[in-house]
Amino acid sequence: MRDTGVGMDAATRERLFEPFFTTKPAGKGTGLGLSTVYGIVTQSGGSISVESTLGVGTTFTVHLPVIPGAEPVQSVTTQTGSELGREHILVVEDERALRRLAIRALEQGGYGVTGAASGEEAARILGSSAAVDLVVTDVIMPGMSGMELAEGIRLTHPGVCILFASGYPEDDRHRSSPAALEPFLPKPYSGSDLRRRVREVLDARTAPVH
Numbered sequence: 001m002r003d004t005g006v007g008m009d010a011a012t013r014e015r016l017f018e019p020f021f022t023t024k025p026a027g028k029g030t031g032l033g034l035s036t037v038y039g040i041v042t043q044s045g046g047s048i049s050v051e052s053t054l055g056v057g058t059t060f061t062v063h064l065p066v067i068p069g070a071e072p073v074q075s076v077t078t079q080t081g082s083e084l085g086r087e088h089i090l091v092v093e094d095e096r097a098l099r100r101l102a103i104r105a106l107e108q109g110g111y112g113v114t115g116a117a118s119g120e121e122a123a124r125i126l127g128s129s130a131a132v133d134l135v136v137t138d139v140i141m142p143g144m145s146g147m148e149l150a151e152g153i154r155l156t157h158p159g160v161c162i163l164f165a166s167g168y169p170e171d172d173r174h175r176s177s178p179a180a181l182e183p184f185l186p187k188p189y190s191g192s193d194l195r196r197r198v199r200e201v202l203d204a205r206t207a208p209v210h
Contacts, residue, residue: 039188105191119144
């Protein structure tokens with residue numbers, strides 16, 4: 001992927017894939033987009049190379065391994081009904097690229113999906129009597145946080161499941177609030193990670209108590 005933008009200096013390139021590092025003004029970006037891409041690529045055994053010149057632009061090259069003799073990935077359309085989700089999910093994520101990635105991954109799993117760019121927008125959607133089974137929400141967002149959104153949902157929509165997602169280290173999360181951010185999905189995550197965790201949370205809601 002190549003652009004013809006302002007480019008980056010050496011100091012910026014060194015920190016490019018750090019979670020929460022951003023050159024945007026406060027409130028304009030979370031610094032999680034490139035770190036999420038980096039996590040997905042490296043978890044797949046690949047790597048990313050970057051070439052950038054100030055005033056010229058930047059080129060990102062993604063290198064992925066070839067697996068000899070690999071079987072084609074099974075299409076979602078060939079999955080059985082029991083493997084496909086039928087519920088409706090509300091994805092709350094202020095980072096546009098991550099929101100689109102999550103929506104696409106869940107739609108591939110058969111779910112109905114609505115996206116919200118903020119906690120306030122998510123609250124309005126829920127208040128409009130939209131049928132939502134589970135809310136996947138980022139924790140740190142401008143304005144209403146994921147925790148504040150969840151507190152409101154638990155009061156007004158107690159039957160709706162909540163799944164928190166964040167790039168903060170898990171040890172810091174548990175130290176500050178041991179059980180408040182559960183269930184939890186760490187960032188960066190892949191589409192399959194998200195679908196699996198969503199399914200676990202929804203199934204736990206209806207699991208029999210022994």
